[in-house]
Amino acid sequence: MSRLRTFVRNGPPAREFFVIQSFFLQCSEFYGSDHFDLHRYNVPILVLPSQPLLLHLSGMAPKMRTRGTTRTLQSSNDEETKTNAHSEDSPLEVGQAVRGKRKGTGKQESSKAKKSPVQPQYCHWLMKSEPESRLENGIDVKFGIEDLKTLPNQTGCWDGVRNYQARNFMRDMKEGQHAFFYHSNCKEPGIAGVMKIVKESYVDHTQFDKKDVHYDASSKADNPKWSMVDVQFERMLKRFIPLSELKKIHLQHKAKGGSLNGMALFTRARLSVQPLTSEEFEFVLSLEDNDPL
Structure with a gap:
């Protein structure tokens, strides 16, 4: 035919x-x-x-x-x-069809151009834990930097995180990166020392333990919700850097510009795991050599 x-x-x-x-x-x-x-x-x-x-x-x-x-x-x-x-296609002129397709391609290209910018890759962190005893469902949730030092090889798992954004930050952590150990929910909150990430994120077993205070009945073994990392104690800071001092510096930098202008400790204060830029980490680390404000 x-x-x-x-x-x-x-x-x-x-x-x-x-x-x-x-x-x-x-x-x-x-x-x-x-x-x-x-x-x-x-x-x-x-x-x-x-x-x-x-x-x-x-x-x-x-x-x-x-x-x-x-x-x-x-x-x-x-x-x-x-x-x-x-x-x-409908039987239009070839030129018209090509022009129509070009317009469509332009829209696709423009939509690609409008994609949100790539999120920054962090390599430093601040992780909060409670150094003072507090019972929750009959279980003491205390875990300070001194408790980390007493563990075998001064290494422990950072379990019990039940916030999705904090969990995602832990999933972004890489072996060898550093984090501040931050004491929270205590008389004087602040940064006590430095620890190192020694094992990247894996399944948090406490979500399946019915006796654990962090048990999550909605999480399934074949599709677990929560992750954790292993951290190792590295050193104590030369001096404890309290939250009150960090807040003063943050307000100064917010008004006049500075390294701690957008620090997550103040912009995302409720997160128990927070990212730090290299500039923020180095600035806070330098404070241990200065007199308290």
């Missing part, structure tokens, strides 16, 4: 006609000059030598061509390639 496609410009949608090759062989005497009727389709056909066939709907006079509708006829092979490539 030979497939011939007709485009009626500025008129009704085009129609496709299929003509049996053998029929053309029977009408070969007309090739090159004459005009004959396809009575089966009621379509007059003009056959020109070495040129594609041009079909017009019977009884429909061609309309005036307007600007932008001129189109060079190509070989039947090219015509079929276009038909296959644009089979889902």
